[in-house]
Amino acid sequence: MHDEIFIGLLGRRNQGKSALMNLLTGQQVSIVSDTPGTTTDPVKKSMEVFGLGRCVWIDTAGWDDEGGVGFQRVERSRRTLNLLQAAVVLFSHNGFGEAEQEICGALAQKRVPFVLLHNKRDEEPLSDALKADLARRYPDCPIVDFSTVQAAADTDDPAAPLIAALKTLLGAAHAAPRPVLEGLIQAGDLVLLVTPIDAEAPKDRLILPQVQISRQCLDLHAGCLLCQPEELPQMLQRLNAPPRLVITDSQAFKEVHAMLPAEQPLTSFSICLARQKGPFDAYLQGTPHIARLQDGDRLLLLESCTHQINCHDIGRVKLPNLLRQRTGKQLQFEFVSGLNPLPDAPDRYAMVIQCGGCMVTGKQLEQRLTPFIDAGVPVSNYGMALAYLQGIFDRAVAPFRKG
Ligand SMILES: Nc1nc2c(ncn2[C@@H]2O[C@H](COP(=O)(O)OP(=O)(O)OP(=O)(O)O)[C@@H](O)[C@H]2O)c(=O)[nH]1
Ligand SMILES: [Mg+2]
Structure with missing residues (x-):
C-alpha cells in the first residue's frame, strides 16, 4: 500500500511550474528561468503536507516542448501521468488552449483528479469569462487564480489556496479510514507485533502496515512491542501478563501460531488492514467460500487502484495461481481495474475478490460490492483470501468475530 500522494505539476513551458515547486517545498528544488524549456526531466520532492499526508510533488517539462529532444521530454511528462494521484494544471495570461485541453483530457482519461491553477495573476488576473467557461467544462476541478511570485513574498502560508483546493479534491479519497484496532484493544493494553526482518524488508525501515498499526495503538493509548518471531517466546516470558493481542506478518503466521497458547488472540496485519475499508x-x-469453488467457476477480481503495481501483481498473478493450486479446480478469472464499470449480471460470478482499495474511498468500495452482496455472491478481499489460502484465516479472524 502506498501512503504517498503523487501530485504532478503540469502545463506548457514558462507557466511557473518550477517556481511553484520551489514555493511548495520551500526549497530551490527546480531551476526557474524565463527561458522556456528550463525543466527537462521530471523533478520529484517528497514532503509532509498538513492535512494531506506525505506528498511527492513532481515538476515536469513543458507539455509544448519542441525541437531536438523536446519530444522526448514531453513523452516523459506524459509518462508521469501514470504515477499520479492528483495534478495541478498551470496556465497563465488567460491562455487556456489546445495544450491545456490535451493535458486535462489525458488526466481525465487516467482518472487523475486535478486543480486548474491560473498562475501569474499579478500580471493578469483570471477573467470571469474564462473562469465560468472552465467551471462549466471541468465541473469537478477546483479553479485557483494564483501568483507564485506574490505568494512567495507572503511568508505565512504561501501555498494555502492551492493546498486547500487539493484537500477538497482529495478529501473524499483520503477520508480518515476506519480504525483498524477499535473494539479489539483499549487504553493501557499491550499489543505485540511480530515482524520478521528478512531480505525483502526495506532498509532501516518498517513497512507501512506495521507503522500504521503501531500508530493506531498509540492513538488508542495502548502500548505496542515489536519483535521478530525468534524472540517471541523470550518476550512473552518477560511480560507479567499475556498481551491483549498479537499481530503477526502473514508469512510468520504458522510459526507464531505454534508458539502461542490456543487462547492467545492472534491475527495478521493483512486481516487488520482488510478492516480498514470495505x-x-x-x-x-464470504472468504471461506474459497473451499467450495467448483470447476468452471468464474471469479471476478476487482483491482480498484490502477496505480498500484504491487496490488496488480497480487491480483493478476499471485491470487489466481494460489486459488488454482489450493483448490485444484479449473477456475476462470475476470478482472476490472480502477473504477471501470462492473459487469451487468453479478450472479454470473461464484465469488468476487476486491483489492485493499487504498486509493478509493470506503464508500466507493462498498457501493461497488453491494450489487454482488445483494445477489448473494460471496465477497472477499486480497488480504483475507491470501490468509485463507495460507490456512491462517480461522484463527486470524477469531478476535474480530468476538467483537
Ligand atoms: N510575474 C510572475 N512571474 C512568474 C510567476 N510564476 C513564475 N513566474 C516567472 O515565470 C518564468 C518561468 O517560470 P518557471 O517556473 O521556470 O516556469 P516552468 O513552467 O517551470 O517552465 P519550463 O521549465 O520551461 O517548462 C520565470 O521567470 C518565473 O520567475 C508569477 O506568479 N508571476
Ligand atoms: Mg520548469
Whole structure:
C-alpha cells in the first residue's frame, strides 16, 4: 500500500511550474528561468503536507516542448501521468488552449483528479469569462487564480489556496479510514507485533502496515512491542501478563501460531488492514467460500487502484495461481481495474475478490460490492483470501468475530 500522494505539476513551458515547486517545498528544488524549456526531466520532492499526508510533488517539462529532444521530454511528462494521484494544471495570461485541453483530457482519461491553477495573476488576473467557461467544462476541478511570485513574498502560508483546493479534491479519497484496532484493544493494553526482518524488508525501515498499526495503538493509548518471531517466546516470558493481542506478518503466521497458547488472540496485519475499508463482515462470511469453488467457476477480481503495481501483481498473478493450486479446480478469472464499470449480471460470478482499495474511498468500495452482496455472491478481499489460502484465516479472524 502506498501512503504517498503523487501530485504532478503540469502545463506548457514558462507557466511557473518550477517556481511553484520551489514555493511548495520551500526549497530551490527546480531551476526557474524565463527561458522556456528550463525543466527537462521530471523533478520529484517528497514532503509532509498538513492535512494531506506525505506528498511527492513532481515538476515536469513543458507539455509544448519542441525541437531536438523536446519530444522526448514531453513523452516523459506524459509518462508521469501514470504515477499520479492528483495534478495541478498551470496556465497563465488567460491562455487556456489546445495544450491545456490535451493535458486535462489525458488526466481525465487516467482518472487523475486535478486543480486548474491560473498562475501569474499579478500580471493578469483570471477573467470571469474564462473562469465560468472552465467551471462549466471541468465541473469537478477546483479553479485557483494564483501568483507564485506574490505568494512567495507572503511568508505565512504561501501555498494555502492551492493546498486547500487539493484537500477538497482529495478529501473524499483520503477520508480518515476506519480504525483498524477499535473494539479489539483499549487504553493501557499491550499489543505485540511480530515482524520478521528478512531480505525483502526495506532498509532501516518498517513497512507501512506495521507503522500504521503501531500508530493506531498509540492513538488508542495502548502500548505496542515489536519483535521478530525468534524472540517471541523470550518476550512473552518477560511480560507479567499475556498481551491483549498479537499481530503477526502473514508469512510468520504458522510459526507464531505454534508458539502461542490456543487462547492467545492472534491475527495478521493483512486481516487488520482488510478492516480498514470495505464490507468487513461480508468478507468474513464470504472468504471461506474459497473451499467450495467448483470447476468452471468464474471469479471476478476487482483491482480498484490502477496505480498500484504491487496490488496488480497480487491480483493478476499471485491470487489466481494460489486459488488454482489450493483448490485444484479449473477456475476462470475476470478482472476490472480502477473504477471501470462492473459487469451487468453479478450472479454470473461464484465469488468476487476486491483489492485493499487504498486509493478509493470506503464508500466507493462498498457501493461497488453491494450489487454482488445483494445477489448473494460471496465477497472477499486480497488480504483475507491470501490468509485463507495460507490456512491462517480461522484463527486470524477469531478476535474480530468476538467483537
Ligand atoms: N510575474 C510572475 N512571474 C512568474 C510567476 N510564476 C513564475 N513566474 C516567472 O515565470 C518564468 C518561468 O517560470 P518557471 O517556473 O521556470 O516556469 P516552468 O513552467 O517551470 O517552465 P519550463 O521549465 O520551461 O517548462 C520565470 O521567470 C518565473 O520567475 C508569477 O506568479 N508571476
Ligand atoms: Mg520548469
